[in-house]
Amino acid sequence: MIARRLLLGGAAVLAAPRILRAQTPLRVGDQRGNARAVMEASGQLQGFGDRIAWSEFPAAAPLVEALNAGAIDTGLVGDAPFTFGAAAGAPIKAIAATRENREGLAILVQKDSPYQSIADLKGKRIATGRGSIGHQVVLAALESAGLPLDAVQLVFLLPADAKAAWTRGSVEAWATWEPYVSQEEVLNGARRVAHGQGITPGLGFQAARDDAIASRRDELAEFVRRLAAAREWANANVAGYAKTWSELMNIPAPVAEHWFRRAATRVVPVDDSVAADEQKNIDLYARAGLVRRRVQAKDLLDTSFNAAIAAGTRRA
Numbered sequence: 001m002i003a004r005r006l007l008l009g010g011a012a013v014l015a016a017p018r019i020l021r022a023q024t025p026l027r028v029g030d031q032r033g034n035a036r037a038v039m040e041a042s043g044q045l046q047g048f049g050d051r052i053a054w055s056e057f058p059a060a061a062p063l064v065e066a067l068n069a070g071a072i073d074t075g076l077v078g079d080a081p082f083t084f085g086a087a088a089g090a091p092i093k094a095i096a097a098t099r100e101n102r103e104g105l106a107i108l109v110q111k112d113s114p115y116q117s118i119a120d121l122k123g124k125r126i127a128t129g130r131g132s133i134g135h136q137v138v139l140a141a142l143e144s145a146g147l148p149l150d151a152v153q154l155v156f157l158l159p160a161d162a163k164a165a166w167t168r169g170s171v172e173a174w175a176t177w178e179p180y181v182s183q184e185e186v187l188n189g190a191r192r193v194a195h196g197q198g199i200t201p202g203l204g205f206q207a208a209r210d211d212a213i214a215s216r217r218d219e220l221a222e223f224v225r226r227l228a229a230a231r232e233w234a235n236a237n238v239a240g241y242a243k244t245w246s247e248l249m250n251i252p253a254p255v256a257e258h259w260f261r262r263a264a265t266r267v268v269p270v271d272d273s274v275a276a277d278e279q280k281n282i283d284l285y286a287r288a289g290l291v292r293r294r295v296q297a298k299d300l301l302d303t304s305f306n307a308a309i310a311a312g313t314r315r316a
Contacts, residue, residue: 025053026212026219029063029075032056033179033249035227041244042230048222058158059129064207067092073212074220076227078133078177079203083281085131086207086300087291093213093302094205096224096309097274098231100265102196104178105137108166111189115172118145118152118194125153125171127162131290133200134162134175136281139288141194149288179251182259187252201277206267213302221308228267228312235264267313269306 030036036054039045045052057063060077064085067075076098077085086092107126109115115124118141128134135154142149155162155171159180166174173193174180184190196202206227208220234241242256249256268274278297285291 023051025051026074026216026223027053027055027072028223029055029057029066029072031058031060031063031076033245033251035076035230037245037248038230038234038241039226040248041241042233044226044230044233048226051219052223058160059132061129061131064090064092067207067209070209070211072209073216074206074208074223076204076206078136079201079205079278079281080133080136080285081131082205082207083278083285083295083300084290087282087285087293087295091210092207092300093210094270094274094278094300095208095213095220095302095305096206096227097268097270098204098206098265099202099268100204100263102137102198102200102202103192104181104259104263105133105176105196105200106181106192107137107141107173107175107194108181108184108190109173109193110166111191113172113191115193118142119147121173121193122147122151123153124173125155126173126175127155127157127165127171128175129158129162130156133177133196136284137194137196137200138175139284140196140199143284143287144194144199178259178263179249179255182255182262183251186255186258201280203274203277203281204265208302221305224267224305225308225312228309231265231267232313234260235266267309269309270301270303271306275301 055072060081063075063077064081066072068090115121126138139149142151157165162174165171206224238260242253242260246253246256275297282291282295282297
């Protein structure tokens with residue numbers, strides 16, 4: 001190390017150097033119109049946003065891949081892709097959870113479609129993302145209807161390609177999530193033949209890499225605290241948030257308001273109820289043959305950020 005010379009009373013003495021470390025931003029993965037949008041609209045990025053490097057992903061699966069590869073430190077994903085990633089060995093834990101009404105997680109058909117239920121889709125093609133919450137709702141809907149898990153043909157596509165295939169009639173249905181569901185319902189009259197409320201847990205997770213939890217704990221705690229406060233603000237200001245969000249995302253405000261009022265998304269601590277619901281997800285995927293090793297929910301969850309989440313909710 002290079003020492004600095006200080007002049008004291010005309011004499012040159014050696015002083016120990018002060019080590020200055022450049023503060024690298026917290027690398028946060030997001031999906032369009034999700035965490036970043038609500039934190040910006042609520043003012044929760046003030047004094048904190050310059051400490052974040054955002055990366056946007058088209059869906060949760062590539063976000064989980066980025067976490068696994070070490071390209072980002074943390075990201076908000078649905079319970080299905082989180083479970084697949086963690087069960088496959090990605091070095092991640094859930095440090096916060098979200099809960100919401102799951103009517104916006106749905107299997108869509110066109111407004112003039114003859115199909116009225118998941119049973120009507122037996123043998124038909126449903127587009128969705130592999131390992132996504134859309135994949136989850138198909139499996140859950142089949143089980144709920146007493147149908148075998150291979151009763152439909154799944155066509156795995158990212159959202160833009162799935163929408164295109166569904167629009168041109170290459171598939172009979174599209175299993176997707178918000179804002180796509182509200183967008184198709186409000187703007188195009190699409191119908192839901194099944195939705196996740198009552199058959200899926202309604203969970204999402206703020207996932208973080210194990211090494212980030214170890215080395216960037218204070219920043220992660222600050223992030224989840226602010227995210228919790230932002231969601232509280234959004235639920236108390238739905239119309240205003242919908243207007244701001246629609247301008248930011250260039251999507252009509254009625255779509256946003258339809259989504260936000262129905263979902264009522266909130267950040268919650270990683271508690272026993274979250275662990276129990278996550279175990280239901282794991283067990284569903286095990287029955288479907290998609291998780292091949294025994295996984296316990298408690299091994300995928302980190303409860304040490306619960307105080308930060310509670311603080312964010314109180315300050316909202």
